[in-house]
Amino acid sequence: MIQEKQESTALEQGKVLPLMEQFYTIQGEGFYSGSAAYFIRLGGCDVGCHWCDVKESWDAELHPLTVVEDIVASASAVANLAVITGGEPLMYNLDYLTKKLKEAGLKTNIETSGAYEMSGDFDWVCLSPKKAKLPTASAFQAANELKVIIYNKHDFIFAEEQAAQVNKGALLLLQTEWGKRTEMMPMIIEYVKQNPKWKISLQTHKYLDIP
Numbered sequence: 001m002i003q004e005k006q007e008s009t010a011l012e013q014g015k016v017l018p019l020m021e022q023f024y025t026i027q028g029e030g031f032y033s034g035s036a037a038y039f040i041r042l043g044g045c046d047v048g049c050h051w052c053d054v055k056e057s058w059d060a061e062l063h064p065l066t067v068v069e070d071i072v073a074s075a076s077a078v079a080n081l082a083v084i085t086g087g088e089p090l091m092y093n094l095d096y097l098t099k100k101l102k103e104a105g106l107k108t109n110i111e112t113s114g115a116y117e118m119s120g121d122f123d124w125v126c127l128s129p130k131k132a133k134l135p136t137a138s139a140f141q142a143a144n145e146l147k148v149i150i151y152n153k154h155d156f157i158f159a160e161e162q163a164a165q166v167n168k169g170a171l172l173l174l175q176t177e178w179g180k181r182t183e184m185m186p187m188i189i190e191y192v193k194q195n196p197k198w199k200i201s202l203q204t205h206k207y208l209d210i211p
Contacts, residue, residue: 007150008063008114008116009064010100011065011092012093013093013096014068014092014093014094014095014096014097014119015043015067015068015096016065016066016067017066017071017092017094017097017121018042018043018044018060018061018063018065018066019040019041019042019043019058019063019064019065019071020041020042020043020054020062020063020087021039021041022038022039022040022071022074023038023039023073023211024036024037024038024039024078024079024142025037025111025205025210025211026059026205026208026210027040027081027083027205027208028041028202028203028204028205028206028208029126029147029172029175029202029203029204029205030126030145030147030171030193031072031124031126031144031145031171032093032124032172033201033204034204035081036079036107037079037082037083037109038074038079038082038083039082039083039085039139039211040071040082040085040086040097041054041057041082041086041087042057042060042063042084042085042086042087042089042091043058043059043060043062043063043086043087043192044057044058044060044063044086044088044091044092044104045057045058045086045087045088045089045091045131045183046052046058046088046091046115046133047088047113047115047132047133049130049132049134050052051144053178054086054087054190055147057087058074059087059120060087060091065087068096068100069099069100070098072097072100072104072106073104073201074090075101075104076101076104076106078084078108079134080107081106081107082101082105082106082107082108082109083109083110083111083113084097084098084110084120084122085110085111085112085113086111086112086169088112088113088115088116089110089111089112089115090110090113090114090118090119090139091114092113092117092119092186093119094119094120095113095120095121097120098121099121100122100203102206103119103128104130106115106122106203107120107123107124107129108120108121108122108124108178108203109123109124109125109126110122110124110125110126110129111126111128112128112139113125113127113128113129113130113133113135114127114128114129114135114136114139114140115130115133115134115135115136115139116136116139117136117138117139118136118138118139118142122142122161123145125139125142125143125144125145125159125190126143126144126145126147127139127140127142127143127146127147127170128146128147128148128149128197129146129148129162130159135162135165140165140166141167141187142167143149143166143167143168143170144170144171144188145170145171145172145173146163146170146171146172146173147173147174147175147201148162148163148173148174148175149175149176149177149182150174150175150177150184150187150188151174151177151184152180152184153187156174156187156191159166159172159174159198163197168172168209171199172197172198172199173198173200173201174188174191174192174198174199174200174201175200175201175203176188178203178206188200207208
């Protein structure tokens with residue numbers, strides 16, 4: 001009972017986090033596409049996108065609570081850029097994790113739906129809103145890039161609704177859902193040509209066949 005309480009307190013403080021996986025690879029999407037990056041994927045998500053390609057991340061209890069210092073030690077041994085992703089990483093207090101990453105000399109990025117209030121100190125925030133649970137005001141304000149996944153024609157309307165709320169300095173990106181790329185990419189190309197405030201984001205890691 002005492003150990004459970006200690007774990008709960010440590011999780012609340014962000015000193016342990018449910019780690020699904022961590023790996024060193026090349027960032028495949030968005031502004032940092034092509035950059036070497038250490039991915040820290042946290043378990044737990046209640047947004048529930050039907051096309052999610054990491055549904056095994058949804059249940060946080062499937063992934064072991066891991067001491068932040070151990071995560072940071074693995075990242076700092078090989079990388080200078082850490083990407084916090086999920087799941088939905090903002091379900092947790094990320095202040096301690098980003099503090100330790102920065103102390104170790106790493107830049108910090110996050111990929112989030114923005115469904116929870118911002119925490120953590122990030123050099124770059126990739127906001128990818130989902131219709132099931134819309135972003136908080138703090139996420140819209142913090143976003144360095146807005147990446148909207150295009151699954152069907154209505155998603156262009158959704159993209160404009162989100163762009164109207166994000167801060168004016170944010171990079172605006174449209175990215176096809178991978179399974180619909182043959183159908184939707186021609187539409188995205190034409191949309192960007194007609195609305196050049198947007199750019200196309202490609203999942204280059206899938207073309208390169210890397211994690």
